[in-house]
Amino acid sequence: MRNNGSGTTVSRREFARLFAAGGCATVIAGEGWTHAQTPAFAGDPSAGEKFWESVRAQFVMAPGLAVMNAANLCPAPAPVIATLERETSHVDRDPSPQNRARLSQAREATRRALANFLRVTPEEIVITRNTSESNNLVSNGLTFKAGEEVVIFSDNHPSNNQAWIEKGKRFGFGVRIVEQKNPHPGAAYYIDAFTRALTPAVKLLAFTHLTNTVGDLFPAKELCALARERGVLTLVDGAQTFGWMDVNLRDLDPDFYSGSAHKWPCGARECGVLFVNARVHDRMSPASYSAYPGAVGISRRLEAFGQRDEATMIAFAEALAFQEKIGRPAIQQRSAALATQFVEGAARLPGFQLFTSTDATRRGPVVTFVPGTLDRTKLVAVLYERHRIGLATGGGAGRSGVRVSPHVYNTAAEIDRLLAALAGYVRSGL
Numbered sequence: 001m002r003n004n005g006s007g008t009t010v011s012r013r014e015f016a017r018l019f020a021a022g023g024c025a026t027v028i029a030g031e032g033w034t035h036a037q038t039p040a041f042a043g044d045p046s047a048g049e050k051f052w053e054s055v056r057a058q059f060v061m062a063p064g065l066a067v068m069n070a071a072n073l074c075p076a077p078a079p080v081i082a083t084l085e086r087e088t089s090h091v092d093r094d095p096s097p098q099n100r101a102r103l104s105q106a107r108e109a110t111r112r113a114l115a116n117f118l119r120v121t122p123e124e125i126v127i128t129r130n131t132s133e134s135n136n137l138v139s140n141g142l143t144f145k146a147g148e149e150v151v152i153f154s155d156n157h158p159s160n161n162q163a164w165i166e167k168g169k170r171f172g173f174g175v176r177i178v179e180q181k182n183p184h185p186g187a188a189y190y191i192d193a194f195t196r197a198l199t200p201a202v203k204l205l206a207f208t209h210l211t212n213t214v215g216d217l218f219p220a221k222e223l224c225a226l227a228r229e230r231g232v233l234t235l236v237d238g239a240q241t242f243g244w245m246d247v248n249l250r251d252l253d254p255d256f257y258s259g260s261a262h263k264w265p266c267g268a269r270e271c272g273v274l275f276v277n278a279r280v281h282d283r284m285s286p287a288s289y290s291a292y293p294g295a296v297g298i299s300r301r302l303e304a305f306g307q308r309d310e311a312t313m314i315a316f317a318e319a320l321a322f323q324e325k326i327g328r329p330a331i332q333q334r335s336a337a338l339a340t341q342f343v344e345g346a347a348r349l350p351g352f353q354l355f356t357s358t359d360a361t362r363r364g365p366v367v368t369f370v371p372g373t374l375d376r377t378k379l380v381a382v383l384y385e386r387h388r389i390g391l392a393t394g395g396g397a398g399r400s401g402v403r404v405s406p407h408v409y410n411t412a413a414e415i416d417r418l419l420a421a422l423a424g425y426v427r428s429g430l
């Protein structure tokens with residue numbers, strides 16, 4: 001038996017099957033767990049489950065493990081891990097300035113890949129550590145004063161809301177909160193709620209494209225247009241849409257958009273992005289001054305964080321390429337379809353309550369539910385221990401639930417397995 005690093009053992013037979021499936025282009029060695037990279041997808045998304053199973057085979061999770069927690073952290077596929085390991089050892093084998101010189105070029109290549117992915121220019125991209133840092137670069141970089149206001153949404157992440165509230169106290173500007181309404185009442189409700197909140201004192205609107213609490217999807221393009229007409233800046237927190245949705249920032253047209261590599265893009269951990277629209281570059285002050293800034297546009301002023309880990313950035317670009325290889329519209333549809341499969345099954349379970357909208361146009365692949373009278377914390381523990389299914393508790397303030405967030409490495413069979421396990425516990429208790 002082999003340990004896969006998450007406590008699961010993988011039999012020799014399973015291991016041999018994985019290894020044989022791969023064609024052995026690259027072998028990734030970890031904590032006692034070895035996995036062969038599988039270079040070829042089985043056809044394209046039109047091949048259905050067969051294709052998606054070949055996508056799953058590129059991830060090093062043990063075959064029996066079904067982790068559906070993409071809203072929190074996604075695993076990187078084999079090509080991304082291989083890139084990270086190769087680039088890390090490249091520096092450790094020869095840390096001379098001469099050998100490292102090409103890394104600053106590689107960092108700029110990642111910037112270009114990010115710009116391409118988000119359909120903007122490299123001059124508008126800052127490579128950060130994660131969404132938290134990206135959001136804080138905005139609240140630290142803009143200057144608001146007493147009498148001015150920022151509008152936030154109640155379900156924004158603390159890196160957004162707490163940051164604005166604390167900075168409001170420090171610099172004297174006001175913060176107005178638009179409350180979440182559950183279940184999602186539709187785009188028109190929020191367009192109206194934000195229209196009423198955008199008084200002449202308001203200078204910035206910060207909302208989340210898709211909430212991590214219950215998966216509410218926001219009409220981002222309409223809200224950005226609404227704000228722009230009123231001279232209000234927009235910060236769109238894209239932690240849950242970057243790498244899930246086929247986002248086109250030129251079309252969405254926010255002033256700022258933030259995201260993390262280690263969520264839906266399945267990149268390496270501790271890398272992120274901040275898009276800063278060219279029209280607001282002159283409004284931004286750096287939050288950090290140091291050596292080694294980025295080479296172009298706003299990154300020259302905002303991205304001076306000292307010594308960086310270029311290996312992570314190069315692996316980030318590899319993750320974006322992996323997504324392009326699958327096809328971004330296909331990724332968006334697949335994750336949403338898995339969520340729909342779960343929503344439809346959960347809605348049939350007696351006593352289950354969904355915090356997430358049953359209307360597929362109002363949600364993304366983040367679904368939160370109350371499992372009837374079952375203890376949610378115990379349920380999450382039991383699902384992992386007995387069924388090898390990894391979910392999270394969550395739901396946001398006043399909405400204590402269980403969260404399911406499936407991605408391309410999950411399969412329709414895993415969703416069925418989860419629903420069957422839930423149905424069993426509804427019948428017989430935990």
Ligand SMILES: Cc1ncc(COP(=O)(O)O)c(C=O)c1O
Binds near residue numbers: 072130260
């Ligand atoms: C909407 C949203 N914003 C920001 C974050 C923070 O992301 P990170 O921990 O990668 O900085 C999260 C994390 O779950 C999130 O869901």
